[in-house]
Amino acid sequence: MVMNVRGYATHSPTSPLGLFNFVRRDARATDVVIDILYCGVCHSDIHNARNDWDGSRYPMVPGHEIVGRVREVGAGVTGFKAGDAVGVGCLVDSCQHCRTCARGLEQYCENGFTPTYNGTDPHDRMPTFGGYSERIVVSDKFVVKVPDGLELSGAAPLLCAGITTWSPLRHWKVGQSSKVAVVGLGGLGHMALKLSKAMGADVTLFTRSAGKGDDARRLGADRMVLSTDAAQMAAVNGEFDLIIDTVPYVHDVNPYVATLAISGTLVLVGYLGPLDPMLNSAPLVMGRKTVAGSVIGGIAETQEMLDFCAVHGITSDVEVIRMQDINASFERMLKSDVKYRFVIDTASMPAA
Numbered sequence: 001m002v003m004n005v006r007g008y009a010t011h012s013p014t015s016p017l018g019l020f021n022f023v024r025r026d027a028r029a030t031d032v033v034i035d036i037l038y039c040g041v042c043h044s045d046i047h048n049a050r051n052d053w054d055g056s057r058y059p060m061v062p063g064h065e066i067v068g069r070v071r072e073v074g075a076g077v078t079g080f081k082a083g084d085a086v087g088v089g090c091l092v093d094s095c096q097h098c099r100t101c102a103r104g105l106e107q108y109c110e111n112g113f114t115p116t117y118n119g120t121d122p123h124d125r126m127p128t129f130g131g132y133s134e135r136i137v138v139s140d141k142f143v144v145k146v147p148d149g150l151e152l153s154g155a156a157p158l159l160c161a162g163i164t165t166w167s168p169l170r171h172w173k174v175g176q177s178s179k180v181a182v183v184g185l186g187g188l189g190h191m192a193l194k195l196s197k198a199m200g201a202d203v204t205l206f207t208r209s210a211g212k213g214d215d216a217r218r219l220g221a222d223r224m225v226l227s228t229d230a231a232q233m234a235a236v237n238g239e240f241d242l243i244i245d246t247v248p249y250v251h252d253v254n255p256y257v258a259t260l261a262i263s264g265t266l267v268l269v270g271y272l273g274p275l276d277p278m279l280n281s282a283p284l285v286m287g288r289k290t291v292a293g294s295v296i297g298g299i300a301e302t303q304e305m306l307d308f309c310a311v312h313g314i315t316s317d318v319e320v321i322r323m324q325d326i327n328a329s330f331e332r333m334l335k336s337d338v339k340y341r342f343v344i345d346t347a348s349m350p351a352a
């Protein structure tokens with residue numbers, strides 16, 4: 001048995017997204033069926049839709065910042081019931097028995113996690129389709145609760161932009177005495193500012209966009225550094241314990257390494273691929289500095305982040321769009337013209 005679902009899909013790296021009717025599995029005993037209310041638009045959706053990272057499969061229904069309400073649950077589900085506000089992020093399954101899954105690090109599953117879209121369900125081999133759609137069926141282990149009090153459209157981007165920045169902030173133990181910098185003020189960047197500020201850190205934004213200063217301060221930055229201005233860069237030489245670099249495309253990382261304090265770490269979360277220009281190891285060696293990477297976060301950690309956001313009143317700054325606006329929204333994102341996350345209201349899904 002399967003269910004018919006409407007969504008928006010792309011059929012090639014160059015075609016626009018359009019209405020797409022497809023099937024999802026009926027609920028298995030441990031599944032939760034979710035009526036999707038909102039889905040955030042992540043820059044990864046553009047990378048995947050356009051095959052920037054190779055391995056894209058079509059038709060593709062993107063979307064991994066999903067918030068909705070439980071429609072029904074399988075017979076074996078005890079943690080969720082119809083009507084609950086829930087979220088689904090970037091992963092919908094993992095092996096559940098490897099060493100990293102056992103540590104709650106499903107995003108690093110040794111057997112590979114199942115992505116919310118552009119993947120294959122390990123049980124029935126059906127393709128996974130994401131949140132640019134009206135309904136999704138997900139194993140209960142990969143569903144999180146959206147705490148009361150979090151506005152739902154603003155909560156959707158927490159499921160990727162939020163957890164992707166939360167995870168390194170926690171892993172590198174950011175707290176009151178930390179000096180944190182964020183590179184790039186987009187979806188991930190604005191969440192990194194809000195979260196690190198709420199953790200008590202002193203926060204700096206690196207940006208190419210001179211006009212983002214007021215927003216940066218409102219979002220939690222104590223200062224802004226224009227990365228294109230050599231004097232401003234020199235003024236923060238040796239400052240930061242942790243830098244979260246969200247830039248989506250190849251860029252020179254060396255100027256940011258110079259701004260790390262001794263033993264500091266720069267975490268790449270945006271760009272995947274060879275660095276150009278090459279990374280100079282000398283400042284790493286001479287300053288015990290680290291250049292690291294990080295991908296999304298585990299399920300327990302995602303719940304922890306949502307609960308933290310509820311306590312601190314943190315949601316994403318969103319521009320709610322109609323499903324039909326998605327292609328124009330991709331173009332605006334590519335021009336860094338979004339404050340600071342597009343979120344699709346799935347009630348706008350065309351009938352046929």
Ligand SMILES: NC(=O)c1ccc[n+]([C@@H]2O[C@H](COP(=O)([O-])OP(=O)(O)OC[C@H]3O[C@@H](n4cnc5c(N)ncnc54)[C@H](OP(=O)(O)O)[C@@H]3O)[C@@H](O)[C@H]2O)c1
Nearest residue numbers: 043044164184185186187188207208209248269270295296
């Ligand atoms: N590691 C993970 O788990 C994970 C999870 C989600 C997303 N991602 C990746 O993280 C990246 C950021 O995603 P996002 O949704 O936050 O994107 P976004 O909203 O488009 O923001 C990216 C920001 O980076 C800056 N930027 C853009 N192009 C740049 C360039 N060529 N050189 C320098 N800076 C540039 C801009 O900020 P300024 O205007 O302030 O300079 C822009 O606002 C994407 O590559 C995405 O695929 C990774």
Ligand SMILES: [Zn+2]
Nearest residue numbers: 042044160161
């Ligand atoms: Zn994402």
Ligand SMILES: [Zn+2]
Nearest residue numbers: 095098101109
């Ligand atoms: Zn595993």
